[in-house]
Amino acid sequence: MTAEDIQTHDQPTPLGCNPADLAWVESTVKQAGTSFAAGMRILPPMRRYGMYAIYAFCRVVDDIADGSDPLPQRKAELEEWHARIARLYEGEAHDPLERVLMAAIRFFSLRQADFDAVIDGMIMDAENAIVAPDEKTLDLYCDRVASAVGRLSVYVFGDSSDNAQKVAYHLGRALQITNILRDIAEDAARGRLYLPADLLNRFHVPLNPIQALSAPGLEDVARILAARAQDHFRKAFATMKLCTPKAMLPARIMGASYESILVALCKRGWAQEVLLARPKTSALSKAYALASSYIP
Structure with a gap:
C-alpha cells in the first residue's frame, strides 16, 4: 500500500x-x-x-x-x-x-x-532489566514510553501548540510515575525496580527488587515520587488551560483517571503487606474524577 x-x-x-x-x-x-x-x-x-x-x-x-x-x-x-x-x-x-x-x-x-x-x-x-536507575535515566525512560506517546496524542487531539507539548511532557511523566508506584511488587517479580537509586540509597532501601519490598524506607521513597507525580499533574492541568479546550478534554479525562489512582495509592501506602494489592478507587471517586475533567 x-x-x-x-x-x-x-x-x-x-x-x-x-x-x-x-x-x-x-x-x-x-x-x-x-x-x-x-x-x-x-x-x-x-x-x-x-x-x-x-x-x-x-x-x-x-x-x-x-x-x-x-x-x-x-x-x-x-x-x-x-x-x-x-x-x-x-x-x-x-x-x-x-x-x-x-x-x-x-x-x-x-x-x-x-x-x-x-x-x-x-x-x-x-x-x-531496569533496576534502580539514576534520575537522568529514569526521566529519559518516562519521556520515551509516556511523554512521547503524549506528543503524538496531542496532535491527534487537535492541538500542536508549544503548550500542548508541555502538557505531553508533564502528563506523560505523571502517568508513568503513577504506573511505577502502582506496580512496584509486580515489577519486582519481573526483576525490575524503577525507583531511582539516589532515593533508595538515601532511605537505606536495598537496590535488589525483591529485597526492596520489605524495606521500611520504601514508603518514604514512594511518597517523594508521589509528590513528584502530583506536581506533574498540577502543571499538566494548569497548562491545559492555555490550550484549545476541546482538544484537551481527552487528556483531562486520562489525567483525572490516573490522578485518582495516585490518590488511592497514597491513601493505601506502600507497606509490605499492601504492596501486592492494587489500590481500590470507589465508583464515586472515579465518577468525580471524570466529571471534574469536564470543568474548564
Missing part, C-alpha cells in the same frame, strides 16, 4: 481506511482494557481511530519488550519496528496496523521521532 492508496477526508470511513483495518486497531484497544479508553471514546471518529492506531502500536511494541522470547530476538523485532516506521513515512504499509498508522501520520502530521522514542524506550526495558 502506498500513500496514494489512502482515501481522502470526504470518504465515509474514518481516516479513509478499510473498515477491517479500523476494526483491527479498535479490537486491540478493547482487548487491552486500557484505562485510557474513556478518553479515546469521546473523540470524533477520525481522531478516535488515530488514537486507536497509536495505542495499538504501543501495545504491540510493549508486548515484544515484555515477551518471553530470547533477548536478541526481542531486540531485533523492536529494531525492525524502527524500519517499519521509516517505511510508513515513505508511503509503504503492509498490515492493518501499519495502514491505519500511515493514515494517521498523514492526517495529523505525526512526527517520526516520537514513534522512534517509544521504540527506544521499549528497547531500554528489554535490553537490560
